[in-house]
Amino acid sequence: MGTLIIVLTYIAYVCIVTVYTIKVVGWLRLPPHIRWDLYPVIHEKNYRYGGSYYEQQEWWTKPRPKNRLRSILYSLKDNFYMGEYYKRNPLYWLFLLPWHLGFIFIIAFHILCFFAAVAMVGGLEIGATSANLAGKVFYYILLATGGFAFLTGTFGSIGMIFIRLADRSLRMYSMPMNFFNYIFFLIVYGSGLFAWLALDPTLVEYRAYWMGLITLSPPVLHPMTVLHIVLFDIFLIYLPFTRSTHYITRILAYFFIRWDDGPNQRGSKMEGQINELLGQKVSWEGPHIATGKSWVEVATEPGFSEIKKDSK
């Protein structure tokens, strides 16, 4: 059993990293698009009221400083706060936020477990009675992170089922997949919560599990912990096939669509990319478009001579 969970865990991590990477790279490799800015653009100096560099006369002669750090912090903030939901649908927010925090904290918990295991291999004792302060701190951080993840994840999953059914507007747009996810994630978090509260209050088994993972020595664990770990591994494999990539792509969308306000300049790399795209042949069949000509050829034709009488 110990060997099984080690192998399964490695497969799960390889799977989640690979699929997420493929998805993110696929997203980033999409061609440059027409500018579609939406304000406030957070890296702008006057972002507080949504101002842009276009408020200046002859903006192209002025510097356009960008506060990237502010943008990064802003885009990350909502993973932990979700202010628009609080403002517009507080009951939904009450369940949605814990549900999302469950994801973030359970992943964080396992990452911390990895570092704890590395530290333990290095000789650090981790526990409430550890002689080393770092060992004590590590212990309580792990306990807080893991416990918080199980609690919020369980509460959020139950709440999401409730709210998706109770709120008519959400129910109408819900799909069986949503409820499958909520129930599956509830089992994952719930099994973790049960294992923690009933069997492993110090989470020592997780540290043993991660020690086993990095030393490749199968750990001996309580069957309930094993069940939770197996479920968690399946969760990791399944996760990238849901819309969960939005944890990453939402930030990409902010930076590469909503806040993508860099002007195209003559001789720039962007101009080169656009020229390449303008040279591609289009196959639209509208009466005002000459099918088979390149984008730029179509765009430089008048287009009106081909209007058919039957077009609306």
Add this chain to the structure above:
Amino acid sequence: MNKITNIGDFSRQEGQLAQIDPGKLLPLPSPYDKMEKPPIRQLTEEQRKRMDASLDGVVAIGLTPPASPEEEKAFIEKFLAGLEKLFAVENNWTFLQPLIHTLDYCVKCQICSDACPTYQASGHQEIYRPTMRPEILRRIISKYIKKENFLLRKFKASDIDLNWQTLARLAELAYRCTLCRRCAQVCLLGCDNALISREIRKIFSQQMGIAPKEIHEKGSVQQLKVGSSTGMNPAALKNVIEFIEEEIEEKTGRKIKIPVDKKGADMLLIHNAGEFLAWPENLEAFAIILDAAGVDWTLSTEIAGYDSVNYGVWYDDFQFARVAIRQSQAAKKLGVRKISLGECGHAHKAGIVIADRVLTGDLNIPRESILPLLEEIVINGRIKLDPSRNNFPVTLHDPCNMVRLMGIVEPQRKILRKICPQFREMTPHGVENYCCGGGSGFAITQSTNFPDWRSAVSGRMKFKQILDAFQDVPGPEIKKYLCAPCSNCKGQFRDMFEYYGVWKKSGILYGGLVELIVNAMADLKKPFIQWEWH
């Protein structure tokens, strides 16, 4: 009429999906809380036979039902072919990334519905939710493009029947969103359901040649053919300019020669040509200010060079690019250093921002808004102004394209704070503003009962905002000014104020920003603003 109770109802062959219920519309303050007439005129039987109105009883496009099953099949196949093209780089590089992002990552949490003025003002009509259009499209893609198997479709609730009725409703529904993008602004996932409205319009236009006449045939096509979407050709333009010069002299006593086709001028100013015909006082005011401030500028008489509108931005990438290119060519021919856009919101966004990645090489001529220049003229005292001449209540409408979609928020406010002692903001304002209700071509769409719909529904939230801004002076005895620095928005206000009888009931006049500046000019003998409804 059968109400929509689930997404699948969208494909229902019979019945109308929604009926605007006057009792459920967003309440308006008195005296607009009791309207004598029904909010939206009913179509006649003949109109209903001729034009599909099965979405909500309103017609923007009015597709004619197919005459035979073969015709229906061909229609559906053509749409599906267009839908496939939407995901091909060569056909749709322009919006592929935001399109895919929205379709893949929207979780249908509905907070965008809370932000949508049309959905809110309609009394929460299910069909107007910003998520409805993408959901229909997503389901069509799942079943007919990706051809996902039955079980997966059930699991994802992505089943839908595709028939002519579905597509006719979808085409209409794409024209119930003003593309104000308030929905996108509140989306924490970076999704943009308004863009999906535009992409659906694009399939219908670029693949099937279907778009409202006012936007395509009488709009962008006419602009490319004649020179302006108004139908005004260069010869007519010259006549209008002469008329404007005469009007300026009559009103101010100043003899101003408006520069036309002046080679090597510093700035080519492009107005929305609607101003020339409907609001010439806006052009007069521009000419007076630029003349007084000693700006080196010119107008153009080239095709599209004297009309800043670019309707393609609402429905068709190629029509958009064609107009943007012609405008830039006009500037290039004159050898100007820069192009400046007058008071037109969508022209700002189209010409300055969106055209940015279409105009390359020597067509990429610097383009800017006129507002920062006006700010500089007013704030730095380049013309002498007396704010007491504008001592009446003034509020400011923020055109979505200029403000939320471009970030030009403060220049117009700095001007108004300086020259209008009774300036007050609407709530909310700036980048959180509400659309006038005439965005994305609605203000020019005059099909059957569509103007009623945009006054009663899409413009309702803005109308309430305006009334609220003037709630301390509600009666018609105190004249008030709604400053709308956008030709398209003014068109909507003209129709909406007419619809509600605002001039008589509340005494609110709408107009541009430059009119207020000229009205405050200390050395003019008479007030420039004429308090007359027209």
